[in-house]
Amino acid sequence: MSPERERRPSRPQRGRPAPRKQGPRRPPAPEDPARRVALDVLHAVRERDAYANLVLPDLLRQRRISGRDAALATELTYGASRAQGLLDAVIEACIDRPLSKVDGTVLDCLRLGAYQLLRTRVPEHAAVDAMVNLARADAGSHVAGFVNAVLRKVSEKDEAAWLEELTPDRDSDPIGHLAMRTAHPRWIARAFAEALGDKGTELQAALEADDARPEVHLVARPGEISADELAAITGGDVAPYSPYGVHLPAGAGDPGDSEPVKEKLAAVQDEGSQLCAVALTRVPLEGSDERWLDLCAGPGGKAALLGALAGLSGARVDAVEQAPHRARLVEKATEGLPVTVRVADGRDPGLEPGYDRILVDAPCSGLGALRRRPEARWRRKPSDVSDLTKLQSQLLASAFELLRPGGVLAYVVCSPHLAETEGVVGDAARRAKAEILDAREYFPGVPQLGDGPYVQLWPHRHGTDAMFCAVLRRLE
Numbered sequence: 290m291s292p293e294r295e296r297r298p299s300r301p302q303r304g305r306p307a308p309r310k311q312g313p314r315r316p317p318a319p320e321d322p323a324r325r326v327a328l329d330v331l332h333a334v335r336e337r338d339a340y341a342n343l344v345l346p347d348l349l350r351q352r353r354i355s356g357r358d359a360a361l362a363t364e365l366t367y368g369a370s371r372a373q374g375l376l377d378a379v380i381e382a383c384i385d386r387p388l389s390k391v392d393g394t395v396l397d398c399l400r401l402g403a404y405q406l407l408r409t410r411v412p413e414h415a416a417v418d419a420m421v422n423l424a425r426a427d428a429g430s431h432v433a434g435f436v437n438a439v440l441r442k443v444s445e446k447d448e449a450a451w452l453e454e455l456t457p458d459r460d461s462d463p464i465g466h467l468a469m470r471t472a473h474p475r476w477i478a479r480a481f482a483e484a485l486g487d488k489g490t491e492l493q494a495a496l497e498a499d500d501a502r503p504e505v506h507l508v509a510r511p512g513e514i515s516a517d518e519l520a521a522i523t524g525g526d527v528a529p530y531s532p533y534g535v536h537l538p539a540g541a542g543d544p545g546d547s548e549p550v551k552e553k554l555a556a557v558q559d560e561g562s563q564l565c566a567v568a569l570t571r572v573p574l575e576g577s578d579e580r581w582l583d584l585c586a587g588p589g590g591k592a593a594l595l596g597a598l599a600g601l602s603g604a605r606v607d608a609v610e611q612a613p614h615r616a617r618l619v620e621k622a623t624e625g626l627p628v629t630v631r632v633a634d635g636r637d638p639g640l641e642p643g644y645d646r647i648l649v650d651a652p653c654s655g656l657g658a659l660r661r662r663p664e665a666r667w668r669r670k671p672s673d674v675s676d677l678t679k680l681q682s683q684l685l686a687s688a689f690e691l692l693r694p695g696g697v698l699a700y701v702v703c704s705p706h707l708a709e710t711e712g713v714v715g716d717a718a719r720r721a722k723a724e725i726l727d728a729r730e731y732f733p734g735v736p737q738l739g740d741g742p743y744v745q746l747w748p749h750r751h752g753t754d755a756m757f758c759a760v761l762r763r764l765e
């Protein structure tokens with residue numbers, strides 16, 4: 290064993306990255322464009338809270354990277370982002386201080402290097418040398434020895450052996466065990482376990498499905514094109530549950546390029562979102578059924594579906610959105626439909642009460658759609674949930690004020706976290722004197738919906754995002 294491997298590497302420096310001695314960030318290393326892009330994306334995510342799946346395609350385009358290099362850059366960026374917790378645990382086991390004391394740029398290099406060593410077939414020397422070079426370029430030559438030593442230590446074991454060493458015991462800590470095995474933060478694994486009422490095989494299936502890349506779903510605009518026609522044109526499959534849904538095959542290319550989407554006969558929308566919007570329209574009503582409201586409408590996916598269905602039944606939709614730029618997206622999505630978009634705070638939107646149907650698709654932690662954003666699970670914090678539940682309760686209370694007696698409301702969040710789902714709804718229903726309806730009735734044909742009255746969809750059960758839907762009727 291080399292002396293490097295015997296020594297426990299020490300950290301290169303404390304605190305923030307060393308100022309670069311040669312002015313601004315270096316141009317991409319021409320000999321290793323894939324790793325350079327991956328590193329730059331991790332940097333943007335860490336420093337600017339950027340979204341990897343937005344930054345990466347931009348950088349690939351700007352730098353004209355395609356083919357195998359683009360594929361490698363994508364694999365490294367998304368893989369290292371998803372597996373961050375596991376990679377960090379391994380790196381921490383290879384150094385003699387907390388990870389928080391490692392310079393951010395160096396840490397990005399270590400994460401990318403560890404990912405290559407543990408989860409790809411990149412040869413050890415290629416992975417280590419490449420990351421040492423990048424670390425040297427970005428953080429200075431004094432870090433090269435440290436990065437080299439840490440990565441050599443990481444490479445002494447494969448992923449299975451590291452997991453064996455680092456994973457808590459399944460019997461004494463089942464949630465910690467699965468969290469580490471599936472590279473999820475413990476608090477998210479616990480939230481899933483509480484929502485599922487399971488810490489075993491089903492939790493494992495849920496966490497594994499959360500790691501898989503989601504299929505792309507389209508919604509066929511009601512009255513314009515049927516799901517059958519849309520499936521035939523796009524080469525997709527008619528969705529199993531939504532009457533308007535189509536699942537595109539993997540690798541079908543950019544759905545925005547397909548003719549039906551360009552002509553606004555269809556749009557990209559997860560089947561779970563379609564089901565929740567449609568559920569609201571399925572609830573029987575006595576009396577008028579003309580005024581519908583979408584209280585949190587941006588960017589307009591559900592408003593467009595509701596608008597199309599309203600158009601077919603002679604109703605109109607008011608779509609409220611607080612953020613002006615998102616309200617513009619709603620306008621674009623609902624062009625030509627009987628939808629009026631208003632920029633307002635849904636907690637006090639200044640609208641005339643008396644709505645027949647209201648959708649509250651509330652801002653939420655998004656724990657149900659983590660699979661769409663590789664880094665999202667590591668960015669979210671438990672405190673996000675407590676901040677959001679207050680806003681969710683206020684929006685729901687406002688919606689009840691605007692609903693007519695006998696009118697119906699769907700409360701939807703893309704999260705299975707019990708505080709954001711049952712917690713918010715139970716409180717609001719008590720305060721507003723509302724009846725909680727059995728939402729499962731409005732999801733016909735959808736299996737595994739549990740005991741009700743709420744509907745919680747799951748990627749591993751339904752192939753959808755983990756959307757939650759409660760349906761309530763105002764009593765008086």
Ligand SMILES: C[S@@+](CC[C@H](N)C(=O)[O-])C[C@H]1O[C@@H](n2cnc3c(N)ncnc32)[C@H](O)[C@@H]1O
Nearest residue numbers: 585586587588589590591611634635650651652
């Ligand atoms: C989950 S998203 C809605 C998704 C949308 N229904 C769709 O299907 O495309 C929640 C939206 O609520 C908006 N929002 C946040 N706070 C709000 C408030 N106080 N009033 C109205 N809208 C708000 C956010 O800007 C965001 O666009």
